[in-house]
Amino acid sequence: MNMWDKTYKLNLLGTGLGLQGNQNQQMDCKIDFLEEEGAIKLLGTRRIMFSAEAFGSLRKELIDSLGVEIARQILFRFGYQCGVKDSLPIKKMSNSKDKGVLLGPFFHRIQGIVLAKNQELLFSEEGELKLMKGNWYNSYEADQHVRLYGLAQDSVCWSLAGYAAGYASEILGEELLCIETECAAKGFEACVYEIRPVNQWSPEVRGPWLFDHQPVSMEKNLAVLLAEERLRNYRQQLFHDCLGQVMEQADSEMLLRKLIYYSHRLAKASGTALFTVQQSKDKLVLKDFIGEKNIITQLTSSQQLASKAYYYGETFVHNEMDQTMDSRYLLAIPVLTDKEITNVVVMVTDNKTDLETIESIKLLIQFSGVQLEKINSRNEIAALCLAGNKLQSEQDFLQQQRDELTFIIDTTKEFLNFILKGRGITELVQEMGEQTQAHVVLLNVNQEIFGRNLEKSRAEELVYRIKKQQGKGLNRNLTFPLLAGERKLGEMLAVERHVRFSRKEELLLEAGAKIIALEVLKEQEAQLQYRFNFFESLVSGDYTSIEVLVTQANKVNFMLDGTYQIIGIALENLEPEANTGNQSGSFYESLYHKVREYVKSRSPNSKALIFSNQIILFLSYAHQNWTKKELEQFFNQMLNHIKKYFPKCGVYLVAGRICNSLDHYPLAYKEIKSCLSIMSRLKQRDRIFYFEKMGVLAILFEVEQSKLVDFVNSVLGPLVDYDEGTGLELLPTLSLYVQNNFNIQVTARNHFISASTLKYRLRKIRDLGIDLEDSEVRLNIQLALKITEYSN
Missing domain, CATH: 3.30.450.40 (GAF domain)
Incomplete structure (x- = not known):
């Protein structure tokens, strides 16, 4: 026997799983290296060793060549068959299903595929599997995906999931499905798998993982792709033909006829009509060019179009139909001429129109509007030519217009192809x-x-x-x-x-x-939504993991390890009738830009955003140690800056707490919202509130206002009544006395009152039953005066 020929025995006793009877019985799992046969065998079954990186390259080839979905199916089915084959010798050696199924992770481990650790195994009373759950560590599949593609959005251990499903299904004789709920390729510490009966997974969850374990028919898939490509080419050619036919028209009446006809074809509509806007009557009156396919005789803009419309750009689709249209879909697209809606194309379809077709019809109608403008301009110029004989002949002008339009159509086709091709x-x-x-x-x-x-x-x-x-x-x-x-x-x-x-x-x-403007808008909206989601997670404390939050923070240039002070700003429209709609989103967008404009020049690392009709500012302390005086100056100047642009609005500005750890932000945001609510209730407009200075008042102002009024009256009411009857000003005197820490000499000196006068007034206060030597009375007086100060 050659030195290369060796047999290694793995003791399954160490797994804690007994086979064929006694749980303590030892059973050897042999791995034979047979040089003369050129084979490696595990439990008598031939094995093949491959480089993990080579397998990763094969996986990449499958994804790049066939696409993610087909590659996932192939690798899942490959793993499924591996699991089935590995289970067969175990079924012969073990009568215990639960112990047999637990050997699956062991065989995964000894083959160098993954370190699998089972965490939970549950069976029903009938002996059927309810749940098997565990972790995969050091998954070769996750490692290779990250090496070749970087972090993933979805779980990627497809062959591992297939192996677990195939092994468990064969051992237990049930139709089981393994789904990877967390994956190391997504940034998690380990992969998490769950095995359940197929019918225990919801259709939405099991959909991407449930395959028929039959080979993928590349011929059928290719046929589908070719059919889809032919359909796209047909649609594109149909659109180009329609656009060319419409843009060739030099007569507005004929252009509108062509527009209706080709819109009808593109939408595969059962009826199409054109409505001309009558500005004087505020109605959309039907001007039908379809003959027998007349849909509606008259349609008011307020009752039938605007109120029931769901807007998609300049397109609105009705879900609630006019009674004459049964349950079909109504698609209405405006025609803009000289930046005004002059017509509306209305189509009735049996099925909801897809977005690609809607975009094609929108472009057709958009260019028709441009052509109508050209025709109107040409008519005006032609009239001037006839009147003054100063311009070129109408024929030359029309030819020039046709040449320009042909050029626009051709180049627009190229631009559209750029966008459609990504x-x-x-x-x-x-x-x-x-x-x-x-x-x-x-x-x-x-x-x-x-x-x-x-x-x-x-x-x-x-x-x-x-x-x-x-x-x-x-x-x-x-x-x-x-x-x-x-x-x-x-x-x-x-x-x-x-x-x-x-x-x-x-x-x-x-x-x-x-x-380009449309593309920039789409990118900006996506970035703004991502930015909003991050800050919403930050101030709510609701985020998946620290790692995910750090990744999001880096993308929006927010320093999680930095120091920020949370500032809240809100406006109250003091003339709502003169500024209808100013409390809408656009109103606060304008405020947001003005605040951002002010802050950027003074603190570039600060962030601002709109939250529930409030501006929340994260004032950065990076590279700038704000002193108390600098902060007060900063807030006062910001308040003046806002008032400059919103002079007819009341401004509420709250300086919240300083945050330097993640758990500070939710509390600081909650305090800001509470303080803004208090300021609004107390009508404390055009003032700056410092939350840290409010102290116990922040709690008191959460109390019902009528109870605060009762408390103030009970403490200060006798003084108010006495002052009104005598004019002696006991309440102002008491206020000065409290401000100077109940010190007679300091109060007299600071406010130019003789000590004897002050003592006399204090005796009068005592005569009214107010004992200023009682510490509890002093506290109540201080609270009552503070409440009066903040609530005017």
Whole structure:
């Protein structure tokens, strides 16, 4: 026997699992290395050893070639069959199902796949498995995924889950499913698996993990993909054909006929109509071009469109239908001409229209509106030509318009393809620069470059010279705002390289700027939502783990180990009738930008955001040790800054506690909300409240206001009545006396009152039954005076 031929015996007694009867019976698990046969055998079954990294490369090849879903199915089924095969010798050696099933983690471990530790094993009274739960440590599958792809969003130990499901199902004779609920590839310390009967998992949870254990038919999948690609190509070609047909029209009536016809085709509608807006009557009156497919004779904007609409951009889809439409879907899209809604295209469909089709119809209608503007402009110009004989002939003008429109259609197709293919803003800027032979630079609202088609240093130089009006030696440049509605997201600068921009190139750049603005808006909304979710988790204390919170904090540039003071700001509209809607989101967005504008110049590392119609500011102490005087000056200037832009609003500003650990933030936010509520109740407008100075008052003001009034009257009422009857001013005197720590000499000296006068008034106070020597009486007086001070 060659030295290479060896047999290793693993004692299963150490596992605590007895086989074939006596629990203490020893059973050897042999691993045979047979050089002459070129084989390794475990329990008589041949094994193959592979490099984990090589298997990781195979896994990557499957994912990159076939996609995640198919790769997951293949690896899950592979693991399932491995588990089934490993269970067969155990079934022969063991009559105990529970002990047999616990050997699964042991066989996983000795093969170097994963360190599996079972945590829980439950059987029903009938002997059927209810739950098997445990941890996987050092999973090769998780390690390889992180090595090749980085941290994952979903669980990735597919073959391990398949092995556990196959092994347990074969041992127990049940249809079981293993699901990985936590995964080390997602950042957890260990993977967590659970095995249950298939019907015990909800359809939503088991869906991605439940396969039929049959081979994946690549031919069928490829056929489906090809069919989907053909459908996409057909839709795209249909849209381009429709767009070309509509944009070729030079007559507004014919253009609207074509628009209705092709919108009808794209939506696969059962009925389509066009409504013309009559501004004077506030009605959308039907102007039908479909003949027999007449839907509605008259539709008021307030009752039938606006009130029941769910908005999707400029598209709104009705879920509640007019009685004449049974239970079908109504899709209505406005036609904008000269930035006003002049028409509405209404389509009735039997099924809900998918978003891709809606976007295609929106673009068709959008360009139809542009063409209507061109036609209207052409008609006006034609009238001027006839009147003054100063412009070129109508035929030449129309030809020029057709040429421009053809150019716009062709270039718009390219831009649409960029977006549909998932290519980003950078590639779109490059394409625009190549087509117009221009330098293109994108600036955000802070005038920072976020897109360009030339070297960074040259782009910065161009921007500097344009903004400083030092354009000497520069070719002509154009500026296009990046707009989302009325909100400016930045601007696009285009500088000629060699020749002047043609009219077509200007139109191309303008169309490109609109598409870029939409992409920027989507990115910003995603970032804002991510930022809001992080701060909501921070102030609520509700987060998955510290590791996840640290990752989120890094992405929003928030220093979890830093020091911040929490500031709360709220507004009260003092003229609601003159400012209808000012308490809406846009009102607080305006306040947010003004606060952010003020804070950024003084504390760049600070963060601000909108929470429930309140501005919450995280004032950073990084690189800046605020003194008490500096903070008071900072808050006063901020209050004046807000009042400058919101003069008809009451401002509530609360300076909360300083936070330097995670458990401080939820408490600080709760205190801020409470203090803002108190200020609002007490109408303490245009003042700065320091939560730390409120002390016990913060608790008292949570009490019902009528009870506070009763308390103040019981303590100070006799003095008020006496002063009103005599004019002796006992209450102001007592207030000064309390402020000077009940010291007669100090009070007299600081407030220019003779000691004898002060003593006389204090005797009068004692005569009214107020014993100023009693410590409890003193406390009640101090509280009553403070409540009076804060509540006016």
